[in-house]
Amino acid sequence: MNSILTFTGKHFNLYEPDADMIDPRDISHSLAQLCRFNGHTREFYSVAQHSCIVADLVQEELKLAALLHDATEAYLGDMTRPLKQWMPDYRGFEDVVWGRICARFDLAFDLPACIQQADLIALATERRDLMPTDPAIWDCLVGIEPRVETIRPWPAAEARNTYHQRLMDQLAIEHRRKAA
Template sequence: MSWSRQRVTAVKVDVGPSIMLHSGTWLDLLSPHTSAFTIEDIAHGLALQCRYAGQCLDFYSVAEHSLLVSDLVEEDPLAALLHDAAEAFLGDITRPLKQMLPDYRQIETEMQRAIAERFGISTQSSPAIKRADLRVLAAEQAQIMPAGTDEWAKRDRIVPALVKVRFLSPREAKSAFLRRYEALQ
């Protein structure tokens, strides 16, 4: 395959299945630790990923969701900001589909581990971040999804976070994500 064809498709498989990132860097999906991705690549990808497979009231990015979760977590807000960072490179796959794809879950875990190591955050799952994520999820669903979508939260006694979905544009979400990252450094 010629370089020009690789450039057009932005996918190559010479070393391993790879994608070209916004920065122009190649990311090897099977060896993310060896790839030179940046926080800007993550912010860009998350800002352009719509949550809920796009089946919500309006465009709502993973970047905005990540900001809301980070705002709720006191002990490690940077890890909270990056809790879904793998989705910048892999997409936001709906939970029911993820459960059907065990190989995907392994790839996602490895990608998240590479991100954690790159940015100096724990590779262990944090109960505080998981709680905040669920609380934000419950609040989001009550605000931007059809009535009844958040019934699971009531059943599981998850108190929705006191947050407001703002439907930031991708440009606004990316900028806010990068500002939050800088503030946490």
């Protein structure tokens, strides 16, 4: 078996992903159910909420890409950063699925540096607000300041609804922008 069954009932082939099978409802639902940090947060905190925070940190024309920057996880799951570095085959699958997401939503394959920076700011804020206190230095966060606002984790249903509404709003804005 090479496919997964998605929330909307689609069979998404992991070995030969089809951009037409990518559905915003599947992304919204799945990311809202996935807990960041493999669930090692003090309370449930979703990838969907994380993506909304990243989108809040970038300019208007990059919000769609920011919302979708972790959309591969809707199909492949979330893998911790240290393990992902040891799994080049996983990175290959991630790149293929990301390419199909980019094709589906007309995004550039390479994320702008400001989205990567916003992702790190979100990570620094999450570490401060959601993770156990630990004096260890995270090399990727050296020089990165967290947001001033404290994260209040959303329940999965709120994360799904908020993320999905924001995604649909951004898709409509992009459609109007391209039609103009």
